[in-house]
Structure formats: C-alpha cells, structure tokens
Amino acid sequence: MLCHRIPTxxxxxxxxxxxxxxxVLTPAFSVPSTNLTVQxxxxxxxxxxxxxxxxxNLENFDxxxxxxxxxxxxxxxxxxxxxxxxxxxxxxENGNPLYYWVMRRTRKVFTVFFRVPYIPKDGWAVVRIYYGxxxxxxKYRKPAMLFxxxxxxxxxxNYPHVxxxxxxxxxxxxxxxxxxxxxxxxxxxxxLPPFLFLSFxxxxxxxxxxxxxxxxxxxxxxxxxxxxKQGVDSYPFYMFIHANAGGNRHRYxxxxxxxxxxxxxxxxxxxxxxxxxNGATEVNKRAGKQYYLGEIxxxxxxxxxxxxxxxxxxxxxxxxxxxxxxxxxxxxxxxFGQANADIFADVNLLAYVDWVYVVKSAEYSxxxxxxxxxxxxxxxxx
Amino acid sequence: xxxxxxRILPLVGALVFLMVGAALAxxxxxxxxxxxxxxxxxxxxxxxxxxxxxxxxxxxGMSVTGVKVYFTGSDVEKGATVYVNLLxxxxxxxxxxxxxxxxxxxxxxxxxxxxxxxxxIDQLDSVKxxxxxxxxxx
Numbered sequence: 001m002l003c004h005r006i007p008t009x010x011x012x013x014x015x016x017x018x019x020x021x022x023x024v025l026t027p028a029f030s031v032p033s034t035n036l037t038v039q040x041x042x043x044x045x046x047x048x049x050x051x052x053x054x055x056x057n058l059e060n061f062d063x064x065x066x067x068x069x070x071x072x073x074x075x076x077x078x079x080x081x082x083x084x085x086x087x088x089x090x091x092x093e094n095g096n097p098l099y100y101w102v103m104r105r106t107r108k109v110f111t112v113f114f115r116v117p118y119i120p121k122d123g124w125a126v127v128r129i130y131y132g133x134x135x136x137x138x139k140y141r142k143p144a145m146l147f148x149x150x151x152x153x154x155x156x157x158n159y160p161h162v163x164x165x166x167x168x169x170x171x172x173x174x175x176x177x178x179x180x181x182x183x184x185x186x187x188x189x190x191x192l193p194p195f196l197f198l199s200f201x202x203x204x205x206x207x208x209x210x211x212x213x214x215x216x217x218x219x220x221x222x223x224x225x226x227x228x229k230q231g232v233d234s235y236p237f238y239m240f241i242h243a244n245a246g247g248n249r250h251r252y253x254x255x256x257x258x259x260x261x262x263x264x265x266x267x268x269x270x271x272x273x274x275x276x277x278n279g280a281t282e283v284n285k286r287a288g289k290q291y292y293l294g295e296i297x298x299x300x301x302x303x304x305x306x307x308x309x310x311x312x313x314x315x316x317x318x319x320x321x322x323x324x325x326x327x328x329x330x331x332x333x334x335x336f337g338q339a340n341a342d343i344f345a346d347v348n349l350l351a352y353v354d355w356v357y358v359v360k361s362a363e364y365s366x367x368x369x370x371x372x373x374x375x376x377x378x379x380x381x382x
Numbered sequence: 383x384x385x386x387x388x389r390i391l392p393l394v395g396a397l398v399f400l401m402v403g404a405a406l407a408x409x410x411x412x413x414x415x416x417x418x419x420x421x422x423x424x425x426x427x428x429x430x431x432x433x434x435x436x437x438x439x440x441x442x443g444m445s446v447t448g449v450k451v452y453f454t455g456s457d458v459e460k461g462a463t464v465y466v467n468l469l470x471x472x473x474x475x476x477x478x479x480x481x482x483x484x485x486x487x488x489x490x491x492x493x494x495x496x497x498x499x500x501x502x503i504d505q506l507d508s509v510k511x512x513x514x515x516x517x518x519x520x
Contacts, residue, residue: 016397040457040515042429046508075504076443081471082507368443370436373509377431377455 044375048133049079052370055116056124058363063119067146067359069103070129070366071111071313078371082132083110089137090114091128097137098127099145109313113146119364126369148217149209149334149358153185159206162333164242165250165276167341168199173206185353187237191340203235205337208356211241213327216299216361219334222310224291225257227350229267234259235339236269237351239294241303243330251330252276253321255294255305257287257351261342273305273319277326283307283317291354292316297361300328334358431455433511435466440500446477448496451511453483460485464493465512468501477501 053070057063074080083105090100090112103111112129119125143150151157156179161172177189194202211217225236238256245251258272260282269287274280291310297303303326306318334356338349432455438448449466461482468477477497485491 016394037517037519039517040429040459040462040513042431043510043512044431044433045510078437078446078503078506079508080504371439372434372436372449375433375435375509375511377429377433377457377511377513 042377044377046079046082046132046373047375048130049082049373050131050371051077051129051368052126053129053366054124054126054369055119056365056367057119057121058365060121062121063116063362063364065115065117066119066362066364067113067115068362068364068366069111069113070368071109072368073313074106074108074110076368077110078373079132080110084131086138087133087135088112088129088131089135089140091130091137092116093126093128095128097140099140099142101141101143101146104310104313106311108311111313113143113359115146132373143357147357147359148211149356151208151357152355153180153183153353156180156185159208159335162205162207162242162335163250164203164205164240164252164254164333164335164337165248166205166238166240166242166252166254166274166337167201167203167339169194169202170205170337171202173204177204178206183354186350187336187338187353188348188350189338190346190348191234191338192346193340193343200343201339201341203337203339205240205335207333207335209334209358210331211334211358212329212331213298213300214329216297217358218361219296219298219356219358221294221336221356222291222354223294223336223351224289225269225287225349225351226289227348229269230259230345230347230349231261231267232259232340232342232345232347233261234341234347234349235272235337236349237336237338237353238272239296239334239336241296241298241327241332241334243327243332245330250276251326253296253298253303253305255296255307258282271307271317273317273321275303275321277322277324281319283319285316296321298327298332299361301325303327429455429513430457431513433464433513435509435511438494438496439503444504445500445502446497446506447500448479448494449509450492450494453491453493453513457515458483458491459515460491461516463514464495465514466495467510467512468497468506469508469510470505471507476505 055068085102085105088102090098098114100114116125163170179186189204191202221239223237227236235256238254240252240254242252253275256272258270259267261267271283271285271287272280293308293310295306302323303321307316340347434452436450437446440447465480467475470476479495481493481495483491483493
C-alpha cells in the first residue's frame with residue numbers, strides 16, 4: 001500500500017511544480033500577437049507608344065504584299081517629341097514585324113510606309129505602329145522590300161541620257177554635273193542658250209530607271225531647287241515619265257519648277273505640269289527653296305500629277321495629265337532634267353533630290369483606330 | 383487526507399520558501415521588450431505587371447478625354463487601385479484620375495478613367511501609372 005502512495009504523491013508534487021513554473025515562465029517567452037498589412041505598390045512610366053491603324057481594302061480583289069502608307073498630323077500623335085525616325089517600327093495584329101520605312105518625320109507631319117502580306121477583298125487589316133522606345137526590328141526597315149524602285153542616292157550611279165522631247169534639244173549631263181552629297185543627288189548644270197531660230201530650248205536629261213505600265217504606280221521624288229533667280233526663262237528641276245511612241249514621237253508627263261521672267265515684277269518660280277498632248281500648265285503657286293514631293297501616278301488607263309510640301313504634307317496642286325491610255329503596257333523612263341528656255345543667256349542651275357521611290361498603287365483607306373502607351377512595372381517598387 | 387496533507391506540507395512549504403527566496407534574491411534588472419512577429423505574406427521588389435494604356439480620344443482626335451488601362455501579369459489583382467497621370471515634357475500633370483481594377487467578360491483586367499478636362503495630345507509627353515494592390519493582413 002505504501003509502495004503505491006509514494007509515487008502518486010511525488011507525481012502530484014511534480015504537477016504542482018510544473019503548473020507553477022509554467023505560470024511564471026510562459027508570459028516571459030510568449031510572442032506578441034502582430035497584425036501585418038501589406039500592399040503591392042509600383043509605378044511605371046512610359047515605355048513605348050503605339051498607334052493602331054486600320055487599313056481597308058477598297059479594291060475588288062485581294063491585296064497580296066502591297067505597300068501602304070499613312071500620313072498623320074503631329075497634333076494627333078501622343079508624345080510626338082518621343083517619336084524619332086529610328087524608333088518607329090510596325091507590327092501586325094499578332095505582333096509580327098512588318099517591313100516599313102519612315103518617309104518623313106517633320107515638325108508637322110509623320111508618314112510611314114509598311115507592307116501587309118494579305119488583305120482580302122472587302123477586308124481590312126489592323127497594324128500597330130510603335131514608337132518612343134527601343135526598336136527591336138531595325139532590320140525590317142527595308143525600302144527595297146516596299147517599293148518597285150527606290151533610290152536614296154547613297155552612291156552615284158550611271159544615269160543614261162534620255163531625250164524626252166519636252167524641250168527642243170536634249171543632252172546628257174556633263175561629267176561632274178551630277179554628284180552625291182550627304183545622301184542626296186546634286187544636279188548642278190550649266191546650260192547654254194539654243195542657237196537662235198533653230199530651236200528655242202536646251203535641256204539636260206537623265207534616266208533613273210524604267211517601268212512597264214502594266215499596273216498602277218506612283219512615282220515620287222523628294223526634291224528642291226537650290227539655285228536662285230537667273231533672270232532667264234528656265235527650269236532648275238523637272239521630273240518626268242517618258243515613252244517612245246515610235247519614230248520621233250514622244251509621250252511624256254512632267255512636273256517642274258519654272259522660272260518665269262515677268263518683266264513687270266521680275267522673275268518668279270512657279271510649278272508647272274506638262275504632257276505631250278496638252279502642253280504645259282503653269283500652276284499659280286510659287287516654288288520656294290524648301291523640299292517638295294512630286295508624284296506622277298500612272299496606270300494603263302490614265303496619269304496624273306500632284307505636288308505637296310514635304311514639311312507639312314499640304315497639297316499645293318494636282319492635275320490630270322491624260323485619260324487616253326497613252327502609257328498602257330508601255331515601258332516608260334523615269335528621270336529628271338534641267339532646261340534653259342531662253343535664247344539670250346546661259347543658266348547655272350542647281351537642284352537636290354533626296355530620294356525617289358516607285359510603288360505599286362492600290363485603292364485603300366488607312367485610319368487611326370486607337371492610340372496608347374505600354375509600360376512595365378518590373379523596374380522597382382515605389 | 384489529513385495525513386497526506388501533513389506529509390506534503392513540508393514539501394509545499396519548501397517550494398514556497400524557495401520561490402520567495404528566489405524572488406527576493408533576484409537583483410534589480412531593467413528589461414527592454416520589443417514586440418516581435420512576422421507575417422506570412424511578402425512581395426518581391428518588382429511587380430509582374432504590365433499596363434496597356436489606351437487613350438480615349440475626342441471626336442476630332444486632338445485630345446485625350448480618358449484612358450482605359452488593361453493589365454497583364456501574375457501580380458495583377460481585381461480591386462487594386464490604379465492612378466494615372468498624364469504629364470507634359472516638364473513633368474507637370476495635365477490630367478489625372480484613379481479607379482479600381484475590374485474584369486470584363488473575357489476576364490481581362492482593366493480600369494477606365496475619365497479626366498475632368500480633356501488633355502491636348504500635342505502637350506502630352508508621358509504617362510505615369512501607379513498600381514496599389516489590395517491590403518493583405520496576416
């Protein structure tokens with residue numbers, strides 16, 4: 001009996017000792033109850049801007065590998081100061097890069113060309129123009145993939161003579177009269193007056209390339225006159241298309257700058273449209289020394305011309321040259337020239353051409369459908 | 383019972399004596415205590431969030447009247463608060479607003495914010511988006 005009671009008593013004592021110890025020690029070792037509240041917090045600033053453009057096919061056939069462009073006023077482009085020609089690129093709806101070329105980025109206007117692989121008849125495609133950040137698709141800046149012909153005059157080539165018949169006499173440019181300077185073609189010629197009574201005008205002309213008019217094309221020159229007043233009836237620059245119609249017959253359209261000697265008010269420079277059938281039409285718009293875009297649209301059925309200011313995209317003049325299928329399936333020369341149309345004095349003419357492109361033309365509309373900016377938050381927490 | 387009490391009385395007395403003695407023998411010590419605990423949630427020092435700020439343009443396309451911001455990334459959560467500031471080139475705020483992220487029928491996370499006055503596009507230089515997640519208590 002005693003043997004059983006002693007352990008029971010000892011256990012009871014131990015229990016009391018444990019309870020008392022726990023009572024004393026537990027508060028000392030207990031962790032305070034803490035409520036922690038956290039919030040994800042981050043900020044991002046502009047990464048890359050974008051403009052979504054809807055290109056609608058207005059032809060009655062599928063457009064396969066056509067080149068399109070859109071011109072946007074700078075007032076409609078968010079953060080335009082961040083848009084540089086070098087940070088622009090174009091992707092399709094799935095983010096795949098498209099071949100592109102930034103034709104201009106001036107204070108007032110932005111124009112970009114891009115090639116879309118396929119737009120079905122009665123269909124459309126949305127492309128996204130990115131800008132304002134790094135450009136991962138610089139190698140897609142390939143004008144050669146966009147145009148039938150493109151020349152930005154990185155090097156001087158052989159530009160053969162072509163007699164267009166626009167002026168009475170036509171000669172090739174003399175050696176040294178054509179040169180390349182800072183990525184532009186410099187046309188700098190001296191042209192003597194024609195022999196009195198034998199002819200009334202002398203020209204120097206050259207061909208850049210040829211084109212068969214089996215489709216619709218737009219031929220565009222970026223040019224400007226540099227020479228000032230000669231006081232002589234002359235043409236410091238003109239661009240043309242020309243076809244030989246057999247024998248000595250010429251077919252041509254041209255857009256030029258014409259120095260007109262007005263004896264009342266002195267010489268003035270005007271734009272002029274001309275073709276072999278309807279003669280010359282002088283436009284009552286002065287031609288300054290700034291850059292212009294001259295465009296000749298030619299198709300199997302017709303041709304027309306237009307001139308716009310390069311810096312603003314403002315239309316200066318346009319004119320239908322002909323609608324008589326005069327170039328249908330013909331091979332035309334695309335070129336430029338300078339001319340002296342005065343019989344009394346020689347002229348020293350100077351003009352620049354920055355680039356020339358020929359693009360296959362299609363009817364389409366291109367309009368902005370959205371604009372925005374992307375940014376990433378993974379650059380640190382505020 | 384009486385016998386048992388008598389037997390353990392010395393032991394209880396010894397224990398009480400021990401405790402009292404120990405209490406009396408403890409020197410005066412100043413103890414500084416600090417509450418210490420830890421929660422179970424943490425965030426990395428970067429957020430896996432991307433924002434796609436779509437400008438809501440006026441009819442003439444010359445100004446921004448609001449933004450619709452779409453969010454992607456593993457850290458995006460419904461109900462988070464988003465602040466959007468449109469800034470000019472000098473960092474001045476041209477327009478600002480805030481809203482809570484919600485989800486559309488396609489489960490895209492977005493927030494739509496209208497500005498009190500339209501912001502001319504030609505003054506807009508950059509956009510700042512601030513993301514504040516919901517409070518999580520642990």
